[in-house]
Amino acid sequence: MRQSKDKKFYQDLLDEEQLLRYYRGRFAVRNDIIVDHVLSLLPDDASVIDLAAGSSYIAEALLKDNRVKHYNWNDFNPKLQSLVSRRVKDDRMKISSFDVDADSYSLAGYNVFVCVSMEHLERDCEALKKLDSGCVVSICSPDLEDPAHVRSFKSLAEMEDRYSSLLDIKIRQEHRDGVPKFILSGYKR
Numbered sequence: 543m544r545q546s547k548d549k550k551f552y553q554d555l556l557d558e559e560q561l562l563r564y565y566r567g568r569f570a571v572r573n574d575i576i577v578d579h580v581l582s583l584l585p586d587d588a589s590v591i592d593l594a595a596g597s598s599y600i601a602e603a604l605l606k607d608n609r610v611k612h613y614n615w616n617d618f619n620p621k622l623q624s625l626v627s628r629r630v631k632d633d634r635m636k637i638s639s640f641d642v643d644a645d646s647y648s649l650a651g652y653n654v655f656v657c658v659s660m661e662h663l664e665r666d667c668e669a670l671k672k673l674d675s676g677c678v679v680s681i682c683s684p685d686l687e688d689p690a691h692v693r694s695f696k697s698l699a700e701m702e703d704r705y706s707s708l709l710d711i712k713i714r715q716e717h718r719d720g721v722p723k724f725i726l727s728g729y730k731r
């Protein structure tokens with residue numbers, strides 16, 4: 543039986559107005575840090591996969607850069623998909639609804655991977671293992687126990703312990719504004 547929450551849980555959790563909180567305040571500040579990390583490592587001809595995205599904040603920011611040629615935005619919440627399809631009108635953007643913890647999917651061919659929701663995913667390491675070697679990766683996870691979280695880290699070092707065999711980490715950052723959040727960026731080994 544899965545430990546992570548299924549689609550229905552998230553679909554029922556927040557209405558559209560509440561989903562907009564991920565575009566504001568400390569979420570926006572944290573998202574801007576991730577955008578800065580990704581832009582500092584961004585390849586030309588970037589093909590981005592943004593897994594369990596939670597909002598289109600990062601997509602909207604990265605699509606301003608014309609090195610981004612394709613952007614595959616994933617989240618299995620239909621309410622959020624509907625919001626994002628109305629917010630983002632860009633031919634490079636694709637909306638994907640697969641369930642990261644239950645469906646089979648491929649991440650071959652992407653050269654940028656973003657995930658702000660690692661704490662929601664049981665199969666986090668499996669996702670990273672699907673990436674091509676050299677893919678730019680930026681991931682975030684908070685120090686926060688929550689019914690929807692399958693793990694939490696007490697420090698950046700703890701997070702690094704989990705992912706360093708898969709990632710060559712180039713940038714590590716703690717963001718302590720309300721809930722502490724840890725951000726690691728680098729390349730898939």
Ligand SMILES: C[S@@+](CC[C@H](N)C(=O)[O-])C[C@H]1O[C@@H](n2cnc3c(N)ncnc32)[C@H](O)[C@@H]1O
Pocket residue numbers: 546547552564569593594595596597616617618619622640641642643644658659662663
């Ligand atoms: C609540 S948001 C997390 C926000 C994020 N922690 C942040 O700080 O911005 C988590 C998102 O992950 C999505 N999600 C969770 N599990 C998923 C899965 N197995 N497959 C696809 N999307 C998933 C949810 O629908 C939700 O929109």
